[in-house]
Amino acid sequence: MPAPGKMRKPDIKIVILGDMNVGKTSLLHRYTERSFKETLSTIGGAFFLKQWGPYNISIWDTAGREQFHGLGSMYCRGAAAIILTYDVTNWQSFVELEDRFLSLTDSANSDSIFAIVGNKADLTDPQAHVMTLEEVRAEDDSVLPLPSFPTPPDSPLHKQVSQDDTIALYNRIIRYKALEGSSPPAEKMCFETSAKTGFNVDIMFETLFDLVLPSIIQKRSQSESPILYLEDCNEEGMKSKGECCK
Numbered sequence: 001m002p003a004p005g006k007m008r009k010p011d012i013k014i015v016i017l018g019d020m021n022v023g024k025t026s027l028l029h030r031y032t033e034r035s036f037k038e039t040l041s042t043i044g045g046a047f048f049l050k051q052w053g054p055y056n057i058s059i060w061d062t063a064g065r066e067q068f069h070g071l072g073s074m075y076c077r078g079a080a081a082i083i084l085t086y087d088v089t090n091w092q093s094f095v096e097l098e099d100r101f102l103s104l105t106d107s108a109n110s111d112s113i114f115a116i117v118g119n120k121a122d123l124t125d126p127q128a129h130v131m132t133l134e135e136v137r138a139e140d141d142s143v144l145p146l147p148s149f150p151t152p153p154d155s156p157l158h159k160q161v162s163q164d165d166t167i168a169l170y171n172r173i174i175r176y177k178a179l180e181g182s183s184p185p186a187e188k189m190c191f192e193t194s195a196k197t198g199f200n201v202d203i204m205f206e207t208l209f210d211l212v213l214p215s216i217i218q219k220r221s222q223s224e225s226p227i228l229y230l231e232d233c234n235e236e237g238m239k240s241k242g243e244c245c246k
């Protein structure tokens with residue numbers, strides 16, 4: 001907890017982009033509040049500060065509605081990682097990532113990390129339909145008995161985007177950004193999640209946190225090096241002055 005009146009300063013920024021209704025706010029809410037509740041469509045953007053070890057990471061939730069599109073590149077400015085989110089039951093939300101959202105990321109860091117996230121997996125994947133015991137505990141103090149095997153969604157929807165589609169998109173993005181060689185492999189950066197059940201939500205965010213750590217360390221050492229240099233210099237200067245005046 002920061003001291004009263006003292007603001008915690010983010011070391012690095014992660015931005016969540018994607019069409020309206022894909023579940024960006026719900027994903028952030030699931031991760032930070034450990035619960036799923038009704039959301040209002042986001043207006044503009046909002047951020048959450050996550051402490052990760054000794055570092056502070058700001059995660060920016062953006063509005064997917066067309067009318068706020070102009071703000072997107074402002075939110076992406078200086079971002080170290082971008083989460084491109086679509087709804088697994090909605091092919092168009094996947095198409096929009098490349099058509100509408102990718103260009104917004106031109107203002108992000110040139111070495112930014114990308115993740116592609118297909119949310120609402122609970123609607124199509126029996127495995128994602130079940131909450132983990134940890135999620136149930138977090139959501140409800142009384143520990144409910146879990147079914148011993150996954151139950152399929154009540155009315156399973158057709159999954160409209162395959163893993164091959166997401167991997168192909170990731171590889172196109174990496175080529176477009178000229179990040180071949182420095183980016184993690186597609187298999188590590190394409191996720192299917194459910195903000196509703198918590199499926200893959202922690203692992204998605206925390207994979208990104210771990211991947212942005214080197215950028216944080218680099219950024220800190222760059223901003224700290226002039227101070228270190230001056231301190232060293234003063235100490236040396238005093239020493240030599242002392243010696244000189246003997």
Ligand SMILES: Nc1nc2c(ncn2[C@@H]2O[C@H](COP(=O)(O)OP(=O)(O)OP(=O)(O)O)[C@@H](O)[C@H]2O)c(=O)[nH]1
Binds near residue numbers: 019039
């Ligand atoms: N079944 C299911 N529904 C979800 C999931 N995530 C979000 N929803 C629902 O989808 C709707 C939209 O969720 P939001 O989190 O508000 O979507 P958003 O992407 O933030 O939308 P904008 O703020 O308008 O850009 C809400 O009714 C959520 O309850 C999920 O994982 N599974």
Ligand SMILES: [Mg+2]
Binds near residue numbers: 024039040042062064
């Ligand atoms: Mg939202």
